[in-house]
Amino acid sequence: MSLPIVAIIGRPNVGKSTIVNRLAGTGAAIVYDEPGITRDRTYVNAYWGDRDFVVVDTGGLVFDDDTEFLPQIREQAALALKEASAALFIVDGQAGICAADEEIAQWLRQQSVPVVLAVNKCESAELGLSQASQFWELGLGEPFPMSGIHGNGTGELLDAVVAHLPLAEDLPDVDEVKIAIVGRPNVGKSSLLNAFVGENRAIVSPISGTTRDAIDTVIERDGKTYRLIDTAGIRRKKNVEYGAEFFGINRAFKAIRRADVVLLVLDAEDGVTEQDQKLVARIEEEGRSCVVVINKWDAVEKDSYTIYDHEKTLKERLYFIEWAEMIFVSAKTGQRVEKILELADVAAAAHKRRVTTSVINEVLEEAVRWHSPPTSRQGRQGKIYYGTQVSTQPPAIALFVNEASRFPENYKRYIERQFRQQLGFVGTPIRLFWRSKKVREVENTGSPTNRATRVKSH
Known part of the structure; x- marks a missing residue:
């Protein structure tokens, strides 16, 4: 500093x-x-x-x-x-x-x-x-x-x-990536922070609930600045009494909201628990980008197939953030720890990415060409007029269509996958807003005219 x-x-x-x-x-x-x-x-x-x-x-x-x-x-x-x-x-x-x-x-x-x-x-x-x-x-x-x-x-x-302080340098504004380290108690969050920093920045103990505050640490790697936020272990709400742990967990939730990227730390031996799934839902709800870090990989007995079996099982349990990158590490030995920051960089960039309207519509045009919207039993087919990005962090795209109800969920997921594959939205949630235009015929001097009468958000 x-x-x-x-x-x-x-x-x-x-x-x-x-x-x-x-x-x-x-x-x-x-x-x-x-x-x-x-x-x-x-x-x-x-x-x-x-x-x-x-x-x-x-x-x-x-x-x-x-x-x-x-x-x-x-x-x-x-x-x-x-x-x-x-x-x-x-x-x-x-x-x-x-x-x-x-x-x-x-x-x-x-x-x-x-x-x-x-x-x-x-x-x-x-x-x-x-x-x-x-x-x-x-x-x-x-x-x-x-x-x-x-x-x-x-x-x-x-x-x-x-009176005892030296004069501070005139510091330029630093573009830093804010990374929150979250997870259940005792999955190795503080060990991971210490592995990044290279010193005992946070107390590490087998006692559950060692970390209470959200601890900010600034590090630099390859000319980039990262603010690492270690947080208290998040237990089930019913097991948390009012007091220090209650306040620490609230700080952890605030850390998720102010982060560019959330490192969700899991225990390789425990796999994905119900509490982990609730944390994932919280991350997705807050619209944060995410990297799933499976820690204590050194403690797992393995052969050449183990990592693929674990990855398949974990992805099935974490299907609602299938867009998040996954990495197996050991904070204790330092195995692959530095690789985490590379994945965080990719996720942070995707989280802030803004794409021009022309590019979005090129992706839509190609997606519809390969797979057109289905036709209902009444012979009505959904039609996408155009799309445009309306915000970032997370990226949000508004799609203007004839009637949103004509697009089933599987087709909406198909369009989202196309945006991810074509535009590189890796490691971040994206929001799609399907906006309807209801069309009706209106008599005007004896001739029918199509006129957009209402816009409804879905």
Whole structure:
């Protein structure tokens, strides 16, 4: 990243994610009244005055406990400090100094990054100074009283922070491909992200529900920029209780909506489950392009026919996104991981493709020549007048016909296949809108005249 980075550091439940959302002006980080909600590094853009920078949220630091995810959280915080220009150490003004604060302060004094001390939860301006004054004892300089919820003291705090930041380069607008990595818990989404990045960007654990936030990571390959969005594992709705997992799954759905391409990650040993099918339906409903990634391929015993048998079975189960490319990979060994980005490029380009009206009508003319619309028992035949593309992301084409009801579903699917084959819409859904013109004879000075009286969308 070319923008300077500010790392948010502190023990659990001092309000770090609330402050991240305050600085970024968004609800990017999950806030919930429970310790340990944030685990991975979560990056968001922020600015103060004329200065742009990146804020990285980290998990709550606990040094004397190695249970569950705490060692990995410490590793993520250390990585955040390593790339940061400044650290913002958050403490709880209402709770006062505790042993954990002193331990973190001692650790920060050993780092080379300048530290600004923010005393959060100072909701009252009168009490704020007295609440903050006790934190002089930490030996990290002036403590700034502030409130992440109400915004009190944020300006003075940011003045102190940006004083430590280098001037950012004037960056051109970057045309990036946004890729959301989604799937059920424990299919290897975070492992896949780490394989792309080449480091432990996200915590990987066999414990279901390790990732909670939607984590953005920007990488470059061959002069192209990709924004990878790791998401929480999506379980059945009936198994999800209100809380951190609920918010994480909502972030995952939002990540699907803002992505150019969705990587649907499946477990090669599990195959396609009912929950996977529901996720596929969600991706198609949102109109996102998609690449199906079958992970843990290294764990499958195979012969020369295995991959073809698996591919056939998977396509039968995922028939409603038959347009999506499929790839078998191993995030653990790195097998074919880089190939995923090539497929994502193809899908993203198709998702944004706009085709001229003349080309669309050439495809229609050839399609009708090879297979004309069927004739009904009443002797009525469907007729396609012309087509034109009306939007992109996903591509949408309006087809103007004499009566949409005269075109059965199998013929509509035939026309869609022709567009895919002739125009290269690989990896993206396309929308076809069949618009009818009802024709009637109208007496006009004694002679019949055909006139279009109504246009109805189907």
